[in-house]
Amino acid sequence: MKAAVAVRPGGPEVLELTELPRPKPGRGEALVRLHASSINHVDVWARTGAIPHSGRFPRVLGADGAGTVEEVGDEVDPSVLNTRVLLYPLVTCGSCEPCMEGRENLCDDLKMLGVHLPGTYAEYVKLPAENLVPIPDEMDFTTASTLGVAYLTAWTAVRAADVGVGRSVFIPGATGGFGTAAVRFSLALGATVLASTASPQKAQRLKETGVKHVIDANVRDLAEEVRRVTGGRGVDAALDSVGSATFLQSLRAVRKGGKVVTIGATTGKEVQLDLRFVFANGLNISGVYMGTRKELAEIVKWVTEGRVRPVIDSVYSLEEVAEAHSRVDGRLAFGKVVLRPTGSA
């Protein structure tokens, strides 16, 4: 089968197209023929080798994918054959405390496709059959391939932040996969959305989608700007995927008793925190790491019902994988960048 592999840690130039043996599903596993695979920042970390305890190089990247079930191993219900699915990207143990509590995204023995296991930048991927999430005929594979990481994380984040009618939320760097997803969910839930971006073109697109205040990320103090447009009060919540460049500003942008959800650190993972500021203002900081299979199935329902429409930036063939990664690396995309490993998506 055709696959795109990172031959060694490095920039987009380490991605090469190659031929690999088609995987054989084992007991409890299924083989999926991939029609679409979307790119996430975690793929970039997997490419550069920044994730500890991840697999060896060369490695097939890709956590997100959608396609049809081509083959199943022993002990898998054969009725799933030829069905349309998207993939839950986390392979979990099913027996640790978080798994038993139904929070398998926090599994003690977590493995992610494309990081610890062969990923979705390939014509085929094998994975546990319990990771198959059915999608309806009316959902195209490109759309389905965007949901497993960015939309799942955004969904969990808006819930952790109690985003809803009558509440306001600040989303810094709102133009990548997670950011656009968080904006879409927040608007669908009836919240007032404030977002920041450094690009005037992307600012215009955010306004067109219904973001009330788009703040120029080049201003010195994002938090001050958020406070200015909220009459000094601050927002009810902030969803921060940017990390060190914006996290402290997100903290200062929320009102007293407000919530700050951290879900990623694309610009860096370390900040110097004034604890007095946190307790004296009664702030709630919480971390979100993707979500559960059940939550992913809920998102499929929302998208099917048309309550949220994922934002697709661009679609590339597998041969163009390096170019597609450069677009994500360079933060040029507005929404999700998708690869098409086989046929039409």
Ligand SMILES: [Zn+2]
């Ligand atoms: Zn577990």
